Amino acid sequence: MKLLFTVGGSQAAVFGVAPLAAAARNAGHEILLAADEPLIAAAASVGLPAVCITPERMRYGQDSMTAAVRLDALLELTRTWTPNLVVGGLSHVPRVLAARLKVPYVRHIWHIAPMARRDRKAVEELQPELERLGLTELPAPDLFIDLCPPSLRPPGAPAARSMRWVPRVSQRRLEPWMYTRPEGRDRVLITAGTRNLMLDTPGSSLRKLVDELTATGAEVLIAALPEAAERYGPELGDVRIGWIPLDVVAPTCDLAVHHGGATTAMTLVNAGVPQLIMPDNGYGKAVAEAVAGFGAALMVDRHRPEEGSTPDEVIAAGCREILSNPRYAERTRTLAAETASLPTPAEVLRELEALAAA
Structure with a gap:
């Protein structure tokens, strides 16, 4: 099985997805991490094979500003390396990619802040990209993995598959x-x-x-x-x-x-x-x-x-x-x-x- 993991933002996004990506790799699956250039070193530091899709770090809420560039880069990547499943985070661009490829999409985040309103806005802003790819709608994720402990989940949070938090950060020589x-x-x-x-x-x-x-x-x-x-x-x-x-x-x-x-x-x-x-x-x-x-x-x-x-x-x-x-x-x-x-x-x-x- 081929799994494409996608991250943007800070190094924390890499560290957050690393345990699941490593589990997939340890199970014998092929994985790739599509990341912004500033995150490539962090990916290498935790042993994840990563490919750069954009030169600058994306911030949450900027989907509409960078969607075309990021989506085109992901489509180009998947022309030669086609995944069986896509894993994304805060950004909805990977969700558009999965819909275009007609493969399952998994959203993997810590859902502690109410995001429904921002998510709706982001999906609306991605409408031009959906139309460009001949898609009529953006389907819901096939699975939502939440790293937030159930006791901390906010009221009204969407149904999710809870997963244990496993720390993963860049290492150095220990003293x-x-x-x-x-x-x-x-x-x-x-x-x-x-x-x-x-x-x-x-x-x-x-x-x-x-x-x-x-x-x-x-x-x-x-x-x-x-x-x-x-x-x-x-x-x-x-x-x-x-x-x-x-x-x-x-x-x-x-x-x-x-x-x-x-x-x-x-x-x-x-x-x-x-x-x-x-x-x-x-x-x-x-x-x-x-x-x-x-x-x-x-x-x-x-x-x-x-x-x-x-x-x-x-x-x-x-x-x-x-x-x-x-x-x-x-x-x-x-x-x-x-x-x-x-x-x-x-x-x-x-x-x-x-x-x-x-």
């Missing part, structure tokens, strides 16, 4: 401090994911946040892109900063402070780590609200500071609350257990095999 806990002190991880250089904290500073945390006796790690380490490292003293494999270091942490990325949040949930989330967009806010609503995190809205408090003080107070109150860790472990009970990518792959064989 003992990455996979061992420090003795006699808490460990706090700070990260802005792969999309940003560093956490954006209006009216605040990373140095102050680090100082507040180390003043409690905690060890601070900053997982960041290499260019962020080069830019911010000199002002942070002996704090470890750089590319740290999140799946390796997460189980050694007592708290993580981050931007609200779905991949980051689920990797931390998987490891049972409480979170303080400062969302940097609407989707991140939906993630933060869901995890905080379960009791496994606190959310700090950086654009609505609390009266009489600076952002630094609010963040520091939130960190102290999580580290001193075991309830957050307990709720996170409950969520981690739920996630661990879901079907693995290898199990869900059987459903893809059945679709392709039908």
Whole structure:
């Protein structure tokens, strides 16, 4: 069986689809990952065979702006490598491709933010491409795989096949401090994911946040892109900063402070780590609200500071609350257990095999 996986956006999209793609490859199927040029290195870092379809990174909500270029690139690819099934994510362009090829289409995302309205708009904007290909309508996905734990799914979310979250990120040479806990002190991880250089904290500073945390006796790690380490490292003293494999270091942490990325949040949930989330967009806010609503995190809205408090003080107070109150860790472990009970990518792959064989 040939499976075509498609991704756009940030490296997180590659990491999110990698476990299912790897399961398919391990089962003996042929796979290709169609990706934007900025994501090719991330695909290679997790062992996925990838082909570039566009030179620039696509953002969710830009289907109408890039649909013709992306669709033509995918059609050209499939003239010489025809898949039996297409797997897509937030973009609906792969769905158009699957309809044109008359093969099953699987949508594979973490559905935590309400997307029905944006999805309807995106499908409407793709109408010219449907007409160009002689298609009268865009059929619904044959399968919707949702990586979101059932307890966090928003009300009214579409029916989905739940799948277990399996962390997958680019690796590097490991050192003992990455996979061992420090003795006699808490460990706090700070990260802005792969999309940003560093956490954006209006009216605040990373140095102050680090100082507040180390003043409690905690060890601070900053997982960041290499260019962020080069830019911010000199002002942070002996704090470890750089590319740290999140799946390796997460189980050694007592708290993580981050931007609200779905991949980051689920990797931390998987490891049972409480979170303080400062969302940097609407989707991140939906993630933060869901995890905080379960009791496994606190959310700090950086654009609505609390009266009489600076952002630094609010963040520091939130960190102290999580580290001193075991309830957050307990709720996170409950969520981690739920996630661990879901079907693995290898199990869900059987459903893809059945679709392709039908």
